[in-house]
Amino acid sequence: MRVVLAEDLALLRDGLTRLLEAFDFEVVEAVDNGPDLLPALIKHRPDVAVVDVRLPPTFTDEGLQAAIAARTEVPGLPVLVLSQHVEPLYARELLSDRNGGVGYLLKDRISNVAQFVDAVRRVADGGTAMDPEVVSQLLARREPLAVLTAREREVLGEMAEGRSNAAIAAKLFVTEKAVSKHINNIFTKLGMPPSDDDNRRVLAVLTYLNG
């Protein structure tokens, strides 16, 4: 799988490159600033882009801006955005084209290598990977969620992070059937149209949570 990487700190850039290559990704280009990112993304059209939010020259959110711009040029271009902090506001912007293939994770998550690589693969496959902290912030503020049971909220949280039914079942030590029953309940209670497609479902949930 071909990856374009954007990270300004040399140490992290090399580390990420090494880590991704160890798991059979091919890093076709690693840029260290914002202006170079968009051309690189359009030129290589990678299977997935791993992008730091804050890049030179302004050190604000040019990584995010470039990612969003690239996705208008190349619809559905899978982008995994990394950041030192997470904001539901940015998640909303990333998700706004409802196209999937989006990830938004804290940089800390890289330290759990297996989960991080899993997230990169999921995003490359058109799935979603939302940081648990974004999800918990979203879950915390939505009052209508009070109608859900504790277990349903748990399932909703896992689902919003981008996990499949099987993964949720494994994590919560229940059967897949139980998970899909919970999910049906959630969708009914929140008045959302049911959907079998994992990814559409996640987007629906995130859109709902993002208000």
Place this chain on the structure above:
Amino acid sequence: METRSWLRDGLRAVAGGVFAVGLAITNLPLLVVSVIALALTPVPFLGLALLPWVTTLVRKRADLERRLATRAGIAIARPYHPPPERALPGGWKRFRWIATDPATWRDLAWLVPGAIVGFGLGLIAVAIPLYGLEGISLLPLWLYLSVDWYGYGVFWPIESFGEAMLAMPQGVFFLGIGLSAAPWLLEVNAMFAKLFLAPTKAAELRLRVAQLTVTRADTVDAQAAELRRIERDLHDGAQARLVSLGMTIGLAEEMIERNPAAARKLLAEAREASGTALLELRNLVRGIHPPVLAERGLDGAVRALALSLPLPVKVEMELPGRPETPVESAAYFATAEALANVVRHSGAKTAAVAIRYADGRLSTVVLDDGVGGANPTRGTGLRGIERRLAAFDGTMTLYSPQGGPTVVTMELPCVLSSPKTSPSSGMA
């Protein structure tokens, strides 16, 4: 509504006119005692005590005039020097404080002209509406019927029954003129008072220096406290975690040959500790300068803040550019504190934030539909907002009747940098 407020303003101003006439008369005894006090100054003991005492009375009168002027729309600040410390009543220090303050003499100079103008204008403000009432009540008609020399308005004397009847529409006209003119007359009176009672340029500068001294001290205090908090947080948090992280890794290094399984467990622990350290650093950074504020400015930061609150918050922004970073930060934290108060105390169902920039002022309004009754003297939150804003000459006003709603208005004078194309293209 329009007529009602006109009527209310007019009636209030007429009442103010009555008041002005009464107050003008009190100026004369004040002048007399002032002259006596000045004349008696050389008398030992009595002289030194008398002038300050009389001046206090004069200042009370002048303060009342300033308050009335402010109510009439002409704001007049208090110009006096602050009292000296440890000054005994009747002492030399106190006497000198009074005698060297130019405002003392300006007050005295105002007493006579102020009385004349206040009396005259107050009288006119009352007389015209009264004359109008006379016409409306058809008093001229009865007077015409009983004495033949009476007149009203344009008919003088009244020569027929018809002319006497015409007193009524004329009365309405006079009453209207009187009610319209009364607020304006009071304003003129206030403007005249301002000539004498407002601070001179020098006094204004002195007041400004005094205010800056206070706000600077507050700012320095707040800054020092903030630095102490950051130092403590770093020391107890991330720093301690990094120390333990180093220890855990060192231990794993030792054990890796002899007991690889235990070493692996230690390394997993180390990774977890690094995650916790990062979390703590993140929270700390958010409290110093939120990343989203650096990245998106006030607009994005307040929207992000609104998203993170447990109640729906409507955000409206009209910001053609970005303020200086310190001002931006102050505005952000003041807004955050105001919203935190909404969540903590108001019990509101919805809240709204409106941020606007106009006439060199950044104004932020935070309102909620909660229980109201907020009191800045009780909690530290609203005080903190005031202090934060005061460092930049900003102000906070609070409107919070029992039963709500609560409206916090914060204003910061500032300039905006050149407009930056906003990256958040209407997605919030």
